[in-house]
């Protein structure tokens with residue numbers, strides 16, 4: 001059923017209204033085959049609504065979703081998708097293993113393979129020694145790990161994960177991403193939402209930012225940085241005494257007919273100097289030298305590269321939670 005060239009997911013003009021509230025306002029993007037795409041956005045941006053629409057849990061008001069080139073409601077399209085929902089969906093009165101068996105059967109994992117898959121899941125969730133315990137008595141992070149295992153046990157071709165690592169400890173997070181990398185290496189395409197910008201930065205090939213039901217950015221980290229905050233570094237220098245006046249920094253601008261310019265940094269009365277530097281190898285030396293030439297000693301220094309955090313703040317004006 002898979003078209004040779006079509007992307008894993010193709011979303012065009014997706015809209016969803018809840019009464020008067022428009023949760024999705026014409027969302028468009030593609031998930032390429034074998035890609036890991038991270039969806040970011042402030043609370044209420046529409047991430048869960050989008051994932052639920054992709055997984056067939058909610059009916060969009062308008063728009064189209066294609067799975068490997070086929071309409072979402074065609075036979076096979078649904079089977080290609082695996083969902084790990086934000087709200088935990090588990091049987092609390094069953095054990096870990098019983099939950100895995102139930103979800104495995106529900107997703108049609110062949111009986112001869114089920115045990116092997118469950119052993120695999122117990123290994124990367126780190127819950128092998130809790131296989132016979134009731135899930136209802138588990139901690140939040142442990143339930144989240146079982147929830148994740150139940151959603152990927154059948155190794156779907158497209159995995160949709162809605163905040164899969166909320167409340168999960170760092171070691172378990174590492175194991176979860178190793179497991180996702182493994183599925184990704186075996187050809188699965190992954191779409192995940194997260195509020196962990198570092199996670200998105202390190203683990204995904206591409207990032208889409210959603211805000212108020214619209215895609216406001218789509219690209220690799222480098223593309224997003226370049227199109228928003230730019231590649232210049234923020235340099236912060238602490239000096240040994242308050243400045244009596246801003247420090248004059250001579251700057252040679254290379255190119256045809258080199259230009260000499262001076263710029264001023266810092267404020268009188270402050271011990272902290274902040275500036276932006278385009279090319280650290282060229283401009284940092286002269287900057288520090290100028291500070292010294294003005295009679296100040298540098299007592300501390302920090303160079304900050306632009307990160308996804310800056311991009312996110314620039315685009316949405318919002319801090320993230322969790």
Ligand SMILES: Nc1ncnc2c1ncn2[C@@H]1O[C@H](COP(=O)(O)OP(=O)(O)OP(=O)(O)O)[C@@H](O)[C@H]1O
Pocket residue numbers: 018021023041042043044045046047048049050086
């Ligand atoms: N079943 C529903 N009925 C009515 N409104 C809803 C429903 N589900 C979501 N909404 C609304 O749609 C908007 C988007 O919600 P959604 O859960 O998709 O956001 P989100 O990006 O997942 O946020 P979070 O980061 O908090 O998980 C919100 O304003 C929310 O109140």
Ligand SMILES: [Mg+2]
Pocket residue numbers: 047048049086162
């Ligand atoms: Mg959500």
